[in-house]
Amino acid sequence: MISTKGYATHDANAKFGPFEFERRDVGPNDILIDIEYCGICHSDIHAAKNEWEAMMPSTYPLVPGHEIVGRVSQVGDAVTKFKVGDVAGIGCFVDSCRECSPCENGTEQFCQKMAAFTYAGTYMDRVTPTYGGYSDKYVIDERYAHNVRATGDLAGVAPLLCAGITTYSPLKRFKVGPGQKVGVVGLGGLGHMAVKIAKAMGAEVTIFSTSPSKESDAEALGADHFVVTRDPANLAPLAGTFNFILDTVSADHDLNQYFGLLGVGGTMAVVGVPPNPTQIHQFGLIFGNKTLAGSLIGGIPETQEMLDFCAEHNITADVEVITPDRIEEAYDRTLRSDVRYRFVIDMTN
Ligand code: NAP
Ligand code: ZN
Numbered sequence: 594m595i596s597t598k599g600y601a602t603h604d605a606n607a608k609f610g611p612f613e614f615e616r617r618d619v620g621p622n623d624i625l626i627d628i629e630y631c632g633i634c635h636s637d638i639h640a641a642k643n644e645w646e647a648m649m650p651s652t653y654p655l656v657p658g659h660e661i662v663g664r665v666s667q668v669g670d671a672v673t674k675f676k677v678g679d680v681a682g683i684g685c686f687v688d689s690c691r692e693c694s695p696c697e698n699g700t701e702q703f704c705q706k707m708a709a710f711t712y713a714g715t716y717m718d719r720v721t722p723t724y725g726g727y728s729d730k731y732v733i734d735e736r737y738a739h740n741v742r743a744t745g746d747l748a749g750v751a752p753l754l755c756a757g758i759t760t761y762s763p764l765k766r767f768k769v770g771p772g773q774k775v776g777v778v779g780l781g782g783l784g785h786m787a788v789k790i791a792k793a794m795g796a797e798v799t800i801f802s803t804s805p806s807k808e809s810d811a812e813a814l815g816a817d818h819f820v821v822t823r824d825p826a827n828l829a830p831l832a833g834t835f836n837f838i839l840d841t842v843s844a845d846h847d848l849n850q851y852f853g854l855l856g857v858g859g860t861m862a863v864v865g866v867p868p869n870p871t872q873i874h875q876f877g878l879i880f881g882n883k884t885l886a887g888s889l890i891g892g893i894p895e896t897q898e899m900l901d902f903c904a905e906h907n908i909t910a911d912v913e914v915i916t917p918d919r920i921e922e923a924y925d926r927t928l929r930s931d932v933r934y935r936f937v938i939d940m941t942n
Contacts, residue, residue, distance in 0.1 A: 594618060595618060595619075595625065597614055597616050597724070597729060597730045598612075598728065599612050599724060599728030599729070600612060600656065600728070600920060601654040601655055601724075602653065602654070603653050604643075606642075608921055609641075609727075609920045609921060614656070616730060616731065617721075617732050619668070619669050620669050621669040621672075622735055622736070623733060624665050624667065624735050625666050625668075625731075626661070626663040626665055626731045627665075627666045627729065627730060628661055628662075628726055628728060628731060629940060630662050630748045630914070630937050630939060631658040631660055631725070631727055631751060631938050632658075632751040632752040632910070632935050632938075633660075633782075633935070633937070634660055634752075634782060635781065635783075635843040635927060636755070637725075638928065639866065640655060640657055641657055644868040651713055652713055652722065655712065656727050657712050657725045657726075658727040659711040659712060659754065660684070660755045660756065660935075661683040661684075661726035661751065662747050662750050662754070663681060664678060664679070664681070665679045665681050668735075672735050674735045675735055675738070675740070680740075680750075681738045681739065682738065682739040682751070682753070682754045683711060683737070683754065684739070684890065684896050685702065685754075686701060686709060686711055687711050688709035688716060689706070689709065689737075690705065690706040691736075693706065702891070703889070711726065713725070727917065737893060739754070739897050740900070745909070746909055746912075748912050748939070749909030749910045749912050750903075750910075751910070752935040752937065753786070753899065754896070756782045756786045757790070757899055757900075758891040758895065759864050759890050760783055760784075760790055760841070760864065761899040761902065762890070763888040764794060765794075767860050769794050769795075769836075769837055770794050771795035771796070772795075773795075774834055774837075775791045775799070775835065776851070777839050778839065778865075779801070780807050780810075780814075781843065781927070782927075782934055783841035784800070785814055790899075791839075793902070793906040797818075798815070798818075799816065799819070799820060799835075800816045800820065801820050801822050803822055803930065805823075807819075808821070810934075828853075831854050832853050833853070833854070833855070833856050834856060835854045835855050835856060836855075836859055836860075837859065837860050837861075837862070838851050838854065839861075839862050840863045841864055842865040843865050844867050845869050845871065848861070848863070848873055848885075849877050852885075853877060855881065856881070857883075858881070858882050859883050859884070860883065860884040860885075860886055861886070862886040862887065863886070873885070912935050913932075913933065913937070914939050915936055915938055915939070916942045917939075917940070917942065923938075
């Protein structure tokens, strides 16, 4: 077994502290990654605080982290995709049954036996707990790891493994491109990646934000327009003008006000997972044949495609790199929407 140092929380109200555990030995198809950076996704916060208890209760000790990049330091005898020294990434799951139709189709996140999520889940033996990337090492079957070709700032690459794919996948699925008006609701980790990716796909992008202070960043991120949603009067002139809206908001909020902004046949996709269910009024969708869709991360092939797309378009996340002793502070600031635009933990520190 491989002794690993991480940071864990032990219940919904506890603080993070050092936690040592073991990873499996490197098998023939496995690689060992020495983790350099791990992003802090708002899902880590929902899980640490057990905010999804009704649907997905958290298990403790919890070592979050599913935006992982590092260097390969050991490879099994049968490994073909990686060699020692390569940069590798790990996203939101680390195994799946490999036999069901979602697994065969490259949408392993929907594995019918339930994928082994990178943390707070179990491996496919359904016994061994998974611990995430707030740690110094990960052992993973090469099939579930990604080649990272980017050479520059690796801290900015880590968030692509969740925030990047979670926004790329619905933008691609709903064929966002030139001539289209796209709205992004919530300018946090996911939201800022959505802006960069939708712009690279050629769309005209509007940010819907509750934070007027973020307006000065909108242009630098590539956005065409910035709308403060606290005043509903700002939304009225935009009625019926959007082809696609992506909702990335982490807190309970009203979805209905956005249906009216879609044109006929428009689609709104939700990726944010607030703690509580929300009410929608069917009228808002029926008038105009509108679609409300959901989207969960992306499969292994699409995640690799997104990494290659981002490398080609020079897209990385805007990050604030912290040491592991500042996890609590980063959580507090993320909860106050004071994140510009992703906290990333330097795990070599
Ligand atoms: P984040 O960095 O905290 O960003 C969320 C943003 O939502 C905030 O920056 C803020 O933007 C906005 N917001 C916060 N409170 C709000 C409120 N009360 N009303 C309206 N807007 C509010 O979080 P994230 O890491 O991007 O994650 C966003 C959500 O996506 C989380 O729920 C996370 O669990 C979920 N997620 C889903 C998937 C998936 O596969 N579907 C994958 C990853 C994450 P403004 O300041 O601009 O308003
Ligand atoms: Zn995430």
